[in-house]
Amino acid sequence: QVQLQESGPGLVKPSQTLSLTCTVSGDSISSGGYYWTWIRQRPGKGLEWIGNIHYSGTTYYNPSLRGRVTMSEERSKNQFSLKLPSVTAADTAVYYCARDNRGNGFDIWGQGTMVTVSS
C-alpha cells in the first residue's frame, strides 16, 4: 500500500532554512493526478495547509506563507520536499506530508515530524 515518510532535522536555528523531504513508497509521485501536500500543526493548535505540488509539477501555496515556502519534487527518488527560509519560533510544529486524492481529501498521511525552531 502507499506510504509516506517525512525526514529532516528536528531542530532548526532561527533565521535558518527548514528543509523536509517526504518519501513516497507504493506509488509514483508522477502518476495518478495526485497533489502531494505539506501540512503543519503548531503545538496545541489545528491543522494548517502549507501547500502542495501537483504531479504535473505545478505548485500551490497557502497565501499566508507565499513568498517564503518552496516545494519541489525529485521524481527519480520518488520524493517531494519543503523549504521554508527565515524560520522563527512560530514555525515550530509537527509537519506532515500527505496525498491529496485529486481533491477528494487527504487520504494518506505520513506519521509527521516535529520541527523545533530554537537557538
Next chain:
Amino acid sequence: SYVLTQPPSVSVAPGETARITCVGNNIGDKSVHWYQQKPGQAPVLVVYNDSDRPSGIPARFSGSNSRNTATLAISRVEAGDEADYYCQVWDTTSDERVFGGGTKLTVL
C-alpha cells in the same frame, strides 16, 4: 481567504449521536472532507466528498452538507471516538485547501 468555523468542543454520552458542524459561506457548493485525529497521531480521513466513507471507516460515521453548514454525525458513540475532528474544503477560486479550527469530541 475562505473561512470554516467549527465549535471548539462537543460532548456526548456513549451510545448517543454526536454532531459536529462546520460553517462556511455557501459551503453546500463545495465538497467537504472530515478528519479524525487522536493524540500523538496523524489525522485520518473519515468522510470525503460530504458523505462518502473510505474503506475501513465504520458506517457510524456519516456526513451531510447543505447551504452554509456541513455536519459530521457519529452514531452510537464509543469511548474510542474521542478525538479532534477537522473539516476541510478545496476553495477552487483560490486553489487553497482550508481546514476548520477543529472540534474536540469528548465522550462523557
